[in-house]
Amino acid sequence: MTDEKILTRNFDRPDSHTLEVYRETGGYAALAKAQAMEPAAIVDEVKKSNLRGLGGAGFPTGMKWSFIPKDHPGPVYLVVNADEGEPGTFKDRYILERDPHALIEGMAITARAIRSPLGFVYIRGEYVEPWRRFTQAVREAHDAGYLGRGFDIVVHRGAGAYICGEETGLISSLEGKKGWPKVKPPFPAIKGAFGKPTIVNNVETLACVPHIVNRGAAWFAGLGTKTQGGTRMYSVSGRVKRPAVYEAPVSVTLRQLIEDYAGGVSGTGRLKAVVPGGSSAAILTADQIDVTMDVDGLKAAGSMIGSAGVIVMDESVSIPEALLVVARFYAHESCGQCTPCRESTGWIYKMVHRLVEGHGRKDDLDTIVDVAKRGAGTTICAFYDGAVGPYISYIEKFRSEFEALVKK
Amino acid sequence: MTPASATSPPTFSPEQLSEVRRLQSLYPDPRGALLPVLQMAQETLGHLSLEAQDYVGSLFGLSAAHVHEVVTFYTLFFEEAKGRHIVSVCHNLSCHLAGAQEIIAHLRQRLGIDVGETTGDGRVSLFSVECLCACEGAPMMQVDDRYEVNLTPEKVDRLLEALS
Ligand SMILES: Cc1cc2nc3c(=O)[nH]c(=O)nc-3n(C[C@H](O)[C@H](O)[C@H](O)COP(=O)(O)O)c2cc1C
Ligand code: SF4
Ligand code: FES
Numbered sequence: 001m002t003d004e005k006i007l008t009r010n011f012d013r014p015d016s017h018t019l020e021v022y023r024e025t026g027g028y029a030a031l032a033k034a035q036a037m038e039p040a041a042i043v044d045e046v047k048k049s050n051l052r053g054l055g056g057a058g059f060p061t062g063m064k065w066s067f068i069p070k071d072h073p074g075p076v077y078l079v080v081n082a083d084e085g086e087p088g089t090f091k092d093r094y095i096l097e098r099d100p101h102a103l104i105e106g107m108a109i110t111a112r113a114i115r116s117p118l119g120f121v122y123i124r125g126e127y128v129e130p131w132r133r134f135t136q137a138v139r140e141a142h143d144a145g146y147l148g149r150g151f152d153i154v155v156h157r158g159a160g161a162y163i164c165g166e167e168t169g170l171i172s173s174l175e176g177k178k179g180w181p182k183v184k185p186p187f188p189a190i191k192g193a194f195g196k197p198t199i200v201n202n203v204e205t206l207a208c209v210p211h212i213v214n215r216g217a218a219w220f221a222g223l224g225t226k227t228q229g230g231t232r233m234y235s236v237s238g239r240v241k242r243p244a245v246y247e248a249p250v251s252v253t254l255r256q257l258i259e260d261y262a263g264g265v266s267g268t269g270r271l272k273a274v275v276p277g278g279s280s281a282a283i284l285t286a287d288q289i290d291v292t293m294d295v296d297g298l299k300a301a302g303s304m305i306g307s308a309g310v311i312v313m314d315e316s317v318s319i320p321e322a323l324l325v326v327a328r329f330y331a332h333e334s335c336g337q338c339t340p341c342r343e344s345t346g347w348i349y350k351m352v353h354r355l356v357e358g359h360g361r362k363d364d365l366d367t368i369v370d371v372a373k374r375g376a377g378t379t380i381c382a383f384y385d386g387a388v389g390p391y392i393s394y395i396e397k398f399r400s401e402f403e404a405l406v407k408k
Numbered sequence: 409m410t411p412a413s414a415t416s417p418p419t420f421s422p423e424q425l426s427e428v429r430r431l432q433s434l435y436p437d438p439r440g441a442l443l444p445v446l447q448m449a450q451e452t453l454g455h456l457s458l459e460a461q462d463y464v465g466s467l468f469g470l471s472a473a474h475v476h477e478v479v480t481f482y483t484l485f486f487e488e489a490k491g492r493h494i495v496s497v498c499h500n501l502s503c504h505l506a507g508a509q510e511i512i513a514h515l516r517q518r519l520g521i522d523v524g525e526t527t528g529d530g531r532v533s534l535f536s537v538e539c540l541c542a543c544e545g546a547p548m549m550q551v552d553d554r555y556e557v558n559l560t561p562e563k564v565d566r567l568l569e570a571l572s
Contacts, residue, residue: 087539128553160483176442178481237502237543
């Protein structure tokens with residue numbers, strides 16, 4: 001397993017956000033190389049690298065790019081998802097602030113691959129400093145001629161709504177509407193922003209692209225597992241001694257991340273549970289942490305890697321109270337379009353609340369699990385499935401803790 | 409933009425109007441600039457009154473209903489006047505695990521207001537919000553444009569004192 005830092009290699013350099021430092025460390029060499037490549041060859045290289053989307057869904061990036069219709073007459077757009085909002089995740093902020101040119105270079109290469117003249121970067125409204133830094137970097141790249149010759153970037157700010165991280169909600173918001181997700185199909189690659197074919201990728205996904213072009217698909221694929229290449233940035237927080245962003249190959253185990261990277265469990269020092277991939281991922285118990293932190297490893301463990309936001313809970317943490325916090329989030333952030341999502345997130349929050357307050361009823365637990373299971377997979381977007389994962393897993397894995405509240 | 413009143417509806421200055429046109433020209437459909445222009449209006453006015461929403465709508469050929477739907481969808485748009493400073497404490501999971509409840513209780517006590525309220529002197533509005541994605545610094549909060557991390561009651565006091 002490599003210890004080499006790739007995505008985060010410049011983070012600790014002074015002025016790492018400037019064009020000058022980016023160039024000193026080999027920046028924009030990959031773009032020059034890509035400009036001599038056929039677009040199809042770039043797509044092919046990214047396919048072979050086994051890069052999978054790092055925003056949440058883990059979809060193979062090269063394959064996504066190849067869905068753009070070949071014969072499309074009008075423009076196609078590249079949209080970068082910098083709406084980072086998944087609870088427990090804080091990696092894209094580091095790229096925007098400390099290595100913005102890595103994203104710009106990744107975008108310029110991707111734009112060539114999909115033949116896009118225009119890219120939008122949708123940055124969450126609360127990220128004011130990251131937005132300033134990134135905007136400044138776009139200006140620098142423009143002045144230096146890396147942008148403005150066939151490809152331009154518009155930096156767009158969100159206004160506070162988790163659901164705008166969902167790609168079609170993001171597109172609605174970018175179009176000047178409320179951030180309501182849209183029914184798929186059509187997928188954005190066929191009909192996306194402003195009605196045109198659109199590729200939506202996460203910040204970190206695109207920051208991988210220059211490295212793939214520079215050092216080759218085989219090298220990148222070799223860093224990871226059979227089905228996913230590369231390293232990625234794990235956000236580790238909660239009850240650990242050193243909460244931070246850690247870059248590691250995708251074959252790293254959850255145990256290594258907690259014990260070796262983050263310095264071990266804090267609080268009582270004894271692990272109780274871990275959320276491995278942002279709050280929408282099913283919770284894991286202390287005996288499940290030998291799982292590898294790639295898309296397929298977590299899927300096999302009955303959870304998901306999602307945005308790779310690892311939230312650690314030691315033995316003193318109340319799981320029902322943690323679920324209350326999580327349930328409040330989903331009740332607040334549901335966009336309200338689909339009945340199962342709108343109604344269940346609200347009611348389940350109320351039920352968890354009364355359980356935690358000691359007024360719960362005996363059959364509340366079964367009701368929550370039953371309601372959650374029925375609604376899963378019936379909604380316009382995956383937001384509701386992301387709420388169902390925690391509802392069911394917290395209750396099923398820590399049932400006695402919930403039952404103790406009812407018996408009181 | 410001058411503050412809204414019954415007699416003078418809010419309007420942008422000529423410079424702001426040309427900025428509106430520049431923003432609109434960046435998008436394949438000018439309506440893409442609605443959020444940035446609302447952000448501009450709110451920065452100038454402090455909040456987005458119905459009159460201000462109406463005016464912004466008129467610059468886009470959009471109905472008041474469309475603009476209202478947008479303004480009320482996002483947590484960073486305000487229809488009512490707010491304090492000179494906005495303090496938003498994160499109450500999501502990692503901050504919860506790091507003691508966000510105590511920080512919120514301390515802020516309520518120090519400011520003498522509840523979450524969602526503004527101090528009587530118009531200095532501070534207090535909110536509790538979902539994950540601001542700086543969980544490595546939990547417990548944390550946003551004070552206007554800045555993220556303030558690794559909060560303790562003492563650090564909160566220092567930060568509050570610095571607000572005019
Ligand atoms: C409710 C919800 C919230 C999401 N939030 C984000 C987000 O904040 N950032 C992100 O990159 N992807 C987010 N996604 C995933 C996006 O829909 C999309 O899959 C992703 O941006 C594609 O980029 P990638 O293939 O590079 O990962 C979210 C998905 C859902 C269902
Ligand atoms: S699942 Fe929930 S968040 Fe997604 S579109 Fe439906 S109501 Fe909105
Ligand atoms: S939980 Fe508070 S910043 Fe993420």
